[in-house]
Amino acid sequence: MKFLNDLNPQQKEAVLHGDGPLLILAGAGSGKTKTLAYRIARLIHDGGVAPGEIFAVTFTNKAAKEMRHRVEAVVKGRTKGMWLATFHSVCARLLRENPGALGFGKNFNIIDDSDSVGIIKSCMKDLNISDRLFSPRAVAGRISSLKNVITTPDDFAATAQPFGFDGKVAKIYPMYQERLMASEVLDFDDLLMQSVILLQKNRKVLLKYQDAFKHILVDEYQDTNKAQYLLVKLLSGKHRNICVVGDDDQSIYRFRGADLRNILEFEKDFPDAKVVKLEQNYRSTQNILDSAWSLVCNNPGRKPKKLWTDLGKGEKVEYMRTSDEESEALQIAREIKKSVKDGMTYSDFAVLYRTNTQSRTVEEAFRREAVPYVVMGGMKFYDRKEVKDVINYLKAISNPKDSVSLKKIVNTPPRGIGEATMKKAAQLAQPDNVQLIDCLAKLLDDDSLSTGPKKRISEFLALFEGFREAKKSLTPHKLASKVLAEVGYFEYLRESLGSEAQGRIDNIKELLASIEDFEKDSEKPLLEDYLAQVALITDWDKTKENVPTVTMMTLHLSKGLEFPVVFVTGLEEGLIPHAHSNSDDSELEEERRLLYVGMTRARKKLYLTNASTRKLAGLTQSNPPSRFIEELPDKMLIRRKPELAKRQSAADYKADASNSVRYCRPVAASAGGSAPVGMYKCGCLVSHPIWGSGVIEKSEGRGEEMKVTVLFKSVGKKKLMAKMANLVRV
Numbered sequence: 001m002k003f004l005n006d007l008n009p010q011q012k013e014a015v016l017h018g019d020g021p022l023l024i025l026a027g028a029g030s031g032k033t034k035t036l037a038y039r040i041a042r043l044i045h046d047g048g049v050a051p052g053e054i055f056a057v058t059f060t061n062k063a064a065k066e067m068r069h070r071v072e073a074v075v076k077g078r079t080k081g082m083w084l085a086t087f088h089s090v091c092a093r094l095l096r097e098n099p100g101a102l103g104f105g106k107n108f109n110i111i112d113d114s115d116s117v118g119i120i121k122s123c124m125k126d127l128n129i130s131d132r133l134f135s136p137r138a139v140a141g142r143i144s145s146l147k148n149v150i151t152t153p154d155d156f157a158a159t160a161q162p163f164g165f166d167g168k169v170a171k172i173y174p175m176y177q178e179r180l181m182a183s184e185v186l187d188f189d190d191l192l193m194q195s196v197i198l199l200q201k202n203r204k205v206l207l208k209y210q211d212a213f214k215h216i217l218v219d220e221y222q223d224t225n226k227a228q229y230l231l232v233k234l235l236s237g238k239h240r241n242i243c244v245v246g247d248d249d250q251s252i253y254r255f256r257g258a259d260l261r262n263i264l265e266f267e268k269d270f271p272d273a274k275v276v277k278l279e280q281n282y283r284s285t286q287n288i289l290d291s292a293w294s295l296v297c298n299n300p301g302r303k304p305k306k307l308w309t310d311l312g313k314g315e316k317v318e319y320m321r322t323s324d325e326e327s328e329a330l331q332i333a334r335e336i337k338k339s340v341k342d343g344m345t346y347s348d349f350a351v352l353y354r355t356n357t358q359s360r361t362v363e364e365a366f367r368r369e370a371v372p373y374v375v376m377g378g379m380k381f382y383d384r385k386e387v388k389d390v391i392n393y394l395k396a397i398s399n400p401k402d403s404v405s406l407k408k409i410v411n412t413p414p415r416g417i418g419e420a421t422m423k424k425a426a427q428l429a430q431p432d433n434v435q436l437i438d439c440l441a442k443l444l445d446d447d448s449l450s451t452g453p454k455k456r457i458s459e460f461l462a463l464f465e466g467f468r469e470a471k472k473s474l475t476p477h478k479l480a481s482k483v484l485a486e487v488g489y490f491e492y493l494r495e496s497l498g499s500e501a502q503g504r505i506d507n508i509k510e511l512l513a514s515i516e517d518f519e520k521d522s523e524k525p526l527l528e529d530y531l532a533q534v535a536l537i538t539d540w541d542k543t544k545e546n547v548p549t550v551t552m553m554t555l556h557l558s559k560g561l562e563f564p565v566v567f568v569t570g571l572e573e574g575l576i577p578h579a580h581s582n583s584d585d586s587e588l589e590e591e592r593r594l595l596y597v598g599m600t601r602a603r604k605k606l607y608l609t610n611a612s613t614r615k616l617a618g619l620t621q622s623n624p625p626s627r628f629i630e631e632l633p634d635k636m637l638i639r640r641k642p643e644l645a646k647r648q649s650a651a652d653y654k655a656d657a658s659n660s661v662r663y664c665r666p667v668a669a670s671a672g673g674s675a676p677v678g679m680y681k682c683g684c685l686v687s688h689p690i691w692g693s694g695v696i697e698k699s700e701g702r703g704e705e706m707k708v709t710v711l712f713k714s715v716g717k718k719k720l721m722a723k724m725a726n727l728v729r730v
Contacts, residue, residue, distance in 0.1 A: 057085065064085050142169050148192070289308065328610070384504075398439045404439070565606075
């Protein structure tokens with residue numbers, strides 16, 4: 001039991017707790033993995049519990065592997081028979097041990113997301129449901145969310161609206177499930193749902209596992225969804241020795257189905273639960289912890305706790321406000337370079353942001369300043385498919401002999417030039433190494449090709465030649481815009497991806513913005529020069545192992561990581577908190593928790609940055625600083641560039657409605673229920689939840705009958721009933 005000497009009093013209290021439910025509220029950097037592993041080790045070493053009587057689950061294979069290694073180091077490898085794995089792994093094992101419950105054998109396969117989408121596509125085809133109108137991936141997401149709350153196809157059919165998206169899902173879901181069963185395969189969500197259904201419906205199986213598992217331990221309990229909650233509650237029903245570890249302040253996965261109530265209401269489920277708070281932080285300095293606490297304590301729905309550390313006060317948090325996003329990115333790059341000259345390494349730094357779209361400007365600043373970096377959790381901006389599609393069009397237009405690029409665009413968006421046609425073209429190229437563009441032209445004289453394919457090839461060649469001609473007179477930006485419009489690329493994304501298309505469209509608009517920036521910086525902006533610049537970014541040497549690089553990632557991906565120095569960027573209304581949280585208090589609380597997670601990734605130094613104006617998705621936004629900055633006491637911050645960093649009202653950030661979008665908090669209604677008359681004065685800037693920014697041109701009537709005429713940048717002039725318009729004064 002010497003290992004107990006490695007624990008602080010609170011950790012030791014959790015480890016030594018005997019029987020009965022236990023809630024360990026483990027703040028960021030408080031040693032929760034160590035505590036959970038040592039509790040398992042203590043149960044085996046001194047608690048008379050056999051490894052096979054322990055059921056421990058977490059969310060990642062990495063976390064499970066680390067925990068197992070820690071336990072084995074203490075109990076000298078005596079872990080045989082212990083169930084310690086991810087939720088999906090233990091559910092797969094449970095189902096394989098009870099094959100009859102599924103109606104097929106134990107050798108079922110588990111399909112991944114892409115296979116799942118493929119099966120859904122085939123279902124939609126057989127049901128005559130257009131995959132252009134309803135995205136198969138969106139359908140897959142909806143079915144996933146249903147399975148996470150244990151809603152079967154029959155359950156959903158009984159409650160779903162018979163029309164619209166859910167009406168289509170209600171038809172697809174049962175066929176999809178039938179095909180999974182017929183093929184003896186399960187998707188990831190089935191592992192959870194079918195396990196819960198098995199335990200709910202088969203009492204014999206339930207009692208078997210309730211008897212077997214004397215102790216249930218759950219890591220990251222704040223991230224559990226309904227299926228995971230029901231699973232551990234069912235299994236712990238007999239012995240009631242359930243230990244959950246988590247931090248409600250780090251619950252940031254609501255969009256994946258995580259239910260914060262699971263941890264907040266644990267004591268309702270188990271009134272006799274012992275609660276242990278781990279508040280000593282081993283990661284960050286006190287100034288960082290105090291700043292993060294000052295932020296998150298504004299959330300009413302949380303368990304009271306405050307982190308402290310023996311690591312000293314440390315440096316104050318630095319807040320920088322720059323003129324625009326390029327200045328922000330350049331400031332970060334130079335701050336990092338300066339610190340590296342002073343003895344730090346590039347791998348000491350992380351740059352965190354709310355959305356992937358924000359990465360482009362920072363990446364380009366790092367390129368200009370020769371700062372090595374790696375983007376985590378996704379491709380670099382210029383490697384994204386929709387961005388590469390546009391680049392491939394421009395490359396083929398610039399050089400028609402580039403058959404590689406031409407092949408990628410000839411049927412993007414789909415225009416009926418299929419694989420068989422391209423195979424014929426490739427055969428023509430073989431003897432004399434003829435270029436693809438010439439092969440396509442030759443196919444027009446091929447008697448073996450029917451009229452339909454010839455017509456489609458002819459239309460593509462005419463379109464392509466029109467782009468080649470336009471290149472002679474148009475700037476790169478105007479040429480790219482012309483290509484997108486004439487091939488209908490945005491419409492293609494909307495039809496194929498549905499609600500998921502907007503992120504892709506925003507990335508393309510960000511690309512157009514980068515072309516505009518290139519033109520502003522060039523005396524003679526040529527398409528070839530722009531493509532050469534892009535090639536330097538996309539073909540930049542891949543990060544080698546053991547080569548120090550700055551880490552770039554979203555705030556969501558940063559959870560569980562730590563860095564000596566962290567920059568949290570884009571702290572503006574509309575980004576963090578995100579615009580979608582303006583009308584939902586629970587969403588706003590999650591945005592606050594998300595920033596809290598980002599701040600507590602920093603060990604020694606934390607920077608918070610934003611910009612007065614920011615161009616995102618090709619649109620210039622002039623946003624006030626995030627309201628979260630206002631929640632950090634002045635004494636905790638060093639405000640860099642005070643002429644830009646001073647607190648200002650929203651009015652100080654007004655921009656011309658013709659070229660800016662703003663986000664702000666809703667204006668409170670008056671006691672009578674109608675919005676204040678002052679916000680509808682002519683010339684006032686307002687924001688609409690769908691149409692964005694606009695300016696009041698006219699108001700007429702009073703009270704409930706008031707009507708306003710608004711000129712919106714996105715849709716032009718609209719006449720609205722004031723009480724129904726949901727307008728926000730900006």
